[in-house]
Amino acid sequence: MGKLAQREGLGPGGKTGEVIAQTLVEKFPQDVKITKATQNRVFATVNKPAWLNVAAFMKDALDFDHVTAVSGVDWLEEKKMWVVYHITSYANRVTAELIVELPRDQLEIDSISNLWGGANWHERETYDMYGIVFLGHPRMERILTPDGTDYFPYRKDFVGGRRV
Amino acid sequence: MDLRLAPHAVAMSAREFVAWSSDMMEQLMQASGGKKAVDKITAPIWSWALRNANYPLHFGIACCALEMAAASGSRFDAERLGMIFRSSPRQTDVLLVNGWVTAKLRPDLRRLYEQMAEPRWVVAMGECAISGGPWYDSYNTVQGVDTFIPVDIYIPGCPPRPEAMIDGFMKLHKKINKEMKGTFLEG
Numbered sequence: 001m002g003k004l005a006q007r008e009g010l011g012p013g014g015k016t017g018e019v020i021a022q023t024l025v026e027k028f029p030q031d032v033k034i035t036k037a038t039q040n041r042v043f044a045t046v047n048k049p050a051w052l053n054v055a056a057f058m059k060d061a062l063d064f065d066h067v068t069a070v071s072g073v074d075w076l077e078e079k080k081m082w083v084v085y086h087i088t089s090y091a092n093r094v095t096a097e098l099i100v101e102l103p104r105d106q107l108e109i110d111s112i113s114n115l116w117g118g119a120n121w122h123e124r125e126t127y128d129m130y131g132i133v134f135l136g137h138p139r140m141e142r143i144l145t146p147d148g149t150d151y152f153p154y155r156k157d158f159v160g161g162r163r164v
Numbered sequence: 165m166d167l168r169l170a171p172h173a174v175a176m177s178a179r180e181f182v183a184w185s186s187d188m189m190e191q192l193m194q195a196s197g198g199k200k201a202v203d204k205i206t207a208p209i210w211s212w213a214l215r216n217a218n219y220p221l222h223f224g225i226a227c228c229a230l231e232m233a234a235a236s237g238s239r240f241d242a243e244r245l246g247m248i249f250r251s252s253p254r255q256t257d258v259l260l261v262n263g264w265v266t267a268k269l270r271p272d273l274r275r276l277y278e279q280m281a282e283p284r285w286v287v288a289m290g291e292c293a294i295s296g297g298p299w300y301d302s303y304n305t306v307q308g309v310d311t312f313i314p315v316d317i318y319i320p321g322c323p324p325r326p327e328a329m330i331d332g333f334m335k336l337h338k339k340i341n342k343e344m345k346g347t348f349l350e351g
Binding site for chain 2: 144145146149151153160161162163164
């Protein structure tokens with residue numbers, strides 16, 4: 001990496017978002033679809049069965065070291081849900097937004113909190129609000145609402161109103 | 165004294181005897197008017213002492229806690245009025261609830277209230293603590309602290325300024341002064 005790269009805002013890792021997107025597609029041609037890639041951003045959708053492999057590859061080979069956010073999107077009419085991950089690489093100064101689609105009648109996905117410890121509470125919160133179960137999570141319990149709560153408030157079919 | 169004339173005195177354990185004798189003492193003081201006389205002398209002193217040293221619990225929940233911090237800072241200096249924030253419920257007189265109370269927090273707040281020693285007061289600061297405020301009809305926010313703790317003073321505002329908070333405590337001082345509680349031989 002030369003001085004030019006530094007001037008253009010590249011991190012010491014030296015990979016732009018375009019390069020990372022290209023690497024991901026070459027490694028997982030069936031499972032990763034790139035929506036958009038710029039110098040500092042990668043937008044992609046990942047198939048559910050390959051998700052843990054993609055995450056491990058991103059951590060080991062592409063220097064992604066921080067899970068910024070995990071959240072969900074409820075598509076009630078399409079009968080599906082999204083899990084949206086924002087994973088950042090400090091070395092490359094790239095944030096990847098990865099979307100994994102789940103069918104609404106089987107809301108289970110592999111947990112990445114064994115790869116990045118910071119995903120632990122994010123995944124618990126996503127479970128709390130959407131009811132998405134993260135398999136392999138060390139402690140898959142509610143975090144913001146008390147134990148014994150029998151609803152998931154961020155789902156589209158949740159009826160609001162006073163409960164306490 | 166012939167013990168055969170008072171057999172129950174012999175049958176008492178030491179603890180029973182202390183309870184019995186202190187009970188007798190209290191009844192004697194009440195019947196003779198001694199308690200009333202002592203209370204009349206001491207109640208203004210207790211009241212003055214309570215007013216000038218009502219320590220709130222240092223328990224910040226939400227954005228009103230920033231106003232609480234500003235009130236205890238050098239600009240407003242709530243400490244000159246006896247409001248010294250203490251971090252243990254055992255050392256405090258006032259439970260200052262400053263923020264929304266979620267369903268998960270409610271049992272802990274109730275427990276803090278019960279851990280505080282008598283006499284104790286509760287001040288609800290801000291709209292959330294009074295009625296739920298912006299979280300009206302929320303699925304997880306308790307609709308007002310007074311649904312599970314008796315509240316003495318309400319300070320409205322979203323959030324109330326430090327002056328308003330200090331004014332609320334001045335109202336509490338008036339209330340303590342009005343109660344004028346004599347506590348001789350109580351407790």
